[in-house]
Every structure is written in structure tokens, then in C-alpha cells.
Amino acid sequence: MKTLLPTSTAGSLPKPSWLAQAETLWSPxxxxxxxxIEGKQDALRLSLDDQDRAGIDIVSDGEQTRQHFVTTFIEHLSGVDFESRQTVKIRNRYDASVPTVVGAVSREKPVFVEDAKFLRGLTKKPIKWALPGPMTMIDTLYDAHYKSREKLAWEFAKILNQEARELEAAGVDIIQFDEPAFNVFFDEVNDWGIATLEKAIEGLKCETAVHICYGYGIKANIDWKNSLGSEWRQYEEIFPKLQKSNIDLISLECQHSRVPMDLIELIRGKKVMVGAIDVATHTVETPEDVANTLRQALRFVDADKLYPCTNCGMAPLPRHVARGKLQALSAGAAIIRKELSAQG
Structure with a gap:
């Protein structure tokens, strides 16, 4: 029997301090x-255990096997030089030193497939695996070869499709593409961003998701959010076209965000991963906080299509905080399930 309001995380969970620097994004x-290899597998087991103990329904590797949500994938591709670096502005917000595309990009071998097989062997629950989306990948590089954001995005979409098909064959139930860039480059998203994403999911039978957030709780993102005014309506620009796309699930940020909840109406018919956990604070939500967010969302999304989730990844948080937030997410979803069953 299918779980009503199945809970999951948007992506990363904190890594153990023996694997990487605690509370640090993208730590070596x-x-x-x-x-x-052994350390990553041990961390993945611990991460799965935290999710299981908290009662999370759709589990992931907690991104224990990747250092950075974009570059860890790119590191395994040919055509990108990590020694030759340039400073670029990421998502028009902050400067970063990034690798350079120096030739045709291609995937010589699988990137996360062995890790996904390892996770599949540990659990009977549905598993979700995150990959960077094509537009967010091009926004994290300096392109000295194609000299066209769109051309490079199409090349990455083909590569992502190869990886996604092998992840599906390894037993992954949901493949999620992380596209924070969708909240910034609206014209490109509508012109070719969603089309490249559909290329990345071509031929997949498993469920597919796109995660579009306002970013980790780091200063550059918080400053940007503070500049966006009293209402964050970025989703309004891209939801109509996403609603018509072949993507099954859309993951968005709702807890403590200024996103008007009625924007979810624009994706009516899609499954919606509603971010009911704020990842930019160490304060652990109460189950009732989570339930309130879910109640509001239920005005615009049918209960059988609502997937309670986190706003974004929790990698920068202390482990005990992340565990508390996972437990609150499960408990909040349980409150709403009870209310829905009482309503019949």
C-alpha cells in the first residue's frame, strides 16, 4: 500500500567529522x-540509519558520497580542466573559482552507479538519487570551448541521461535534478532550460524530480534572499512551463520562505515536494510547525501528490540538528495523515 504524504529530504545530510570537516559546505x-571508499560507505550507512530512525519514507545516500553537489559529478567527465581555473559569478550572487571546459565533454564511466547499488542493497524503501541539472552545471564552470551556455547544457543533458538510465537500472526509484539556477535565469529556463532537463530524463521509467530552491543557509544566499522583498515570486516565471513538462515531481522551498503558497496552483497535477524544514537555521521545527506548512500547501495540491520534504540540503548543519529536523518532518507528516484519515 502506498504511503500517503511520503517524507524525504531534498538532498544532503551532514557528514561525520571523520569523513569531512563538520558544518562546512564542500569540505575536502x-x-x-x-x-x-570505505569511509563513504560507512557514512552512507549512518545517514540511512538516521533517516530510518526518524521515519523518513523515501531515503537517499544523504550525499555522503559527493563533496559538492555539482563539481563531484563534473570531476568524472572528460573535457573539463580542474587545474585551469577562472573566477565566475555563481547564479549572479557570489564569486567562485571554477574549472574550465577545454574540450568536448563526455562521460567515460558511471559516476554514482556503484554508490547507488550499495544503497539499494541496504534498504527495501524507495530510494532517491540527486544529480546536478544541466543549467546549474553550466553555471558552475568557465566555458572556453563551446562558448554557448545552451550548447553546453545540451551536452550535459545527454551525459546526465546516460547516468540516469544506469541509476534506474541500479534500482533507484526517483532521480532528482538539482536546479537552483532555475530561480535566477528565467528566460533561459523557458527558452531551453526545461527542454534540456527533459533530455536528461528521456526514456526513464522511474520517477523524476527537479529541486528548485533558494540555496543553502550560507551568507551569500541569505543576503540575496533579503534583497528579494516581501514576496518571492520567482517560481511564477517557470512553473507554467514546468507544469507542462514530463517531470513528475517538483521540489520547492516553503518553510520560513516568502514564497506565496498559492504559486503551487501553477503546477496543479504535478507531485509536489513541499519544503517544510528550514535549512538556514539551527532551530529545530516542532511537528506542529511542519504540519502548519503542509496544511497550507494542501489548499493547492492534492493530498496524494504532496511529498513533505526539506527546503534544501542540510550538509552545513550540526548532525544533531539535522536529526531533530528529520524527526520533526516525520512527526508533522504523521499529524496531517491522521487529520486526513479522520476526514475520511
Missing amino acids: WKLQDAAL
């Missing part, structure tokens, strides 16, 4: 070679 690994 503390292990190497065979010890690193």
Missing part, C-alpha cells in the same frame, strides 16, 4: 584511496 575529504 579527510580520507583517501581505499579508506575513502
Whole structure:
């Protein structure tokens, strides 16, 4: 029997301090070679255990196997030079030193498939795997080869499709593409961004998701959010076209955000992963906080299409905080399930 309001996370969970620097985004690994492989698998097991103990329904690897949500994938591709770096503005918000595309990009071998097989072997629950979306990938690089954001995005879409098909074959139930860039480059999203995303999911039978958030709780993102005024209506620009797309699930940010909840009406018919956990604070939500967010969302999304989730990844948070937030998410969803069953 299918779970009503199945809970999941948007992506990352904190890494153990013996694997990477605690409470630090994109920290270098503390292990190497065979010890690193074993360490990542141990961390993945711990992350799964935290999700299981909290009662999360759709589990993930907590991104224990990737250092950065975009570049870890790109590191495995040919055509990108990590030694030759340029400073670019990421999503028009902050400067970062990024690798350079120096030739045709291609995927010589699978990137996360072995990790996904490992996770699949540990659980009977549905599993979700996150990949960077094409537009967010191009926004995290300096392109000295194609000299066209759109051309490079189409190349990445083909590569992502190869990886996604192998992840599906490894037993992944939901493949999620992280596209925070969708909240910034509206014209490009509508012109070709959604089309490249559909290329990335071509031929998949498993469910597909796109995660569009306002970013981790880091200063550059918080400053940007503070500049957006009393209402965040970015989703309004892209939801109509996403509603017509082949993507099954749309993941968005709702807890403590200024996103007007009625924007969800624009994606009526899609499954919606409603962010009911704020990842930019160490304060752990109460189950009732989560339930309130879900109640508001239920005005615009049918109960059988509502997936309670986190706003974004929780990698920068202390582990005990992330665990508390997972428990609150489950408990809040349980309150709403009870209310819905009482209503019959």
C-alpha cells in the first residue's frame, strides 16, 4: 500500500567529522584511496540509519558520497580542466573559482552507479538519487570551448541521461535534478532550460524530480534572499512551463520562505515536494510547525501528490540538528495523515 504524504529530504545530510570537516559546505575529504571508499560507505550507512530512525519514507545516500553537489559529478567527465581555473559569478550572487571546459565533454564511466547499488542493497524503501541539472552545471564552470551556455547544457543533458538510465537500472526509484539556477535565469529556463532537463530524463521509467530552491543557509544566499522583498515570486516565471513538462515531481522551498503558497496552483497535477524544514537555521521545527506548512500547501495540491520534504540540503548543519529536523518532518507528516484519515 502506498504511503500517503511520503517524507524525504531534498538532498544532503551532514557528514561525520571523520569523513569531512563538520558544518562546512564542500569540505575536502579527510580520507583517501581505499579508506575513502570505505569511509563513504560507512557514512552512507549512518545517514540511512538516521533517516530510518526518524521515519523518513523515501531515503537517499544523504550525499555522503559527493563533496559538492555539482563539481563531484563534473570531476568524472572528460573535457573539463580542474587545474585551469577562472573566477565566475555563481547564479549572479557570489564569486567562485571554477574549472574550465577545454574540450568536448563526455562521460567515460558511471559516476554514482556503484554508490547507488550499495544503497539499494541496504534498504527495501524507495530510494532517491540527486544529480546536478544541466543549467546549474553550466553555471558552475568557465566555458572556453563551446562558448554557448545552451550548447553546453545540451551536452550535459545527454551525459546526465546516460547516468540516469544506469541509476534506474541500479534500482533507484526517483532521480532528482538539482536546479537552483532555475530561480535566477528565467528566460533561459523557458527558452531551453526545461527542454534540456527533459533530455536528461528521456526514456526513464522511474520517477523524476527537479529541486528548485533558494540555496543553502550560507551568507551569500541569505543576503540575496533579503534583497528579494516581501514576496518571492520567482517560481511564477517557470512553473507554467514546468507544469507542462514530463517531470513528475517538483521540489520547492516553503518553510520560513516568502514564497506565496498559492504559486503551487501553477503546477496543479504535478507531485509536489513541499519544503517544510528550514535549512538556514539551527532551530529545530516542532511537528506542529511542519504540519502548519503542509496544511497550507494542501489548499493547492492534492493530498496524494504532496511529498513533505526539506527546503534544501542540510550538509552545513550540526548532525544533531539535522536529526531533530528529520524527526520533526516525520512527526508533522504523521499529524496531517491522521487529520486526513479522520476526514475520511
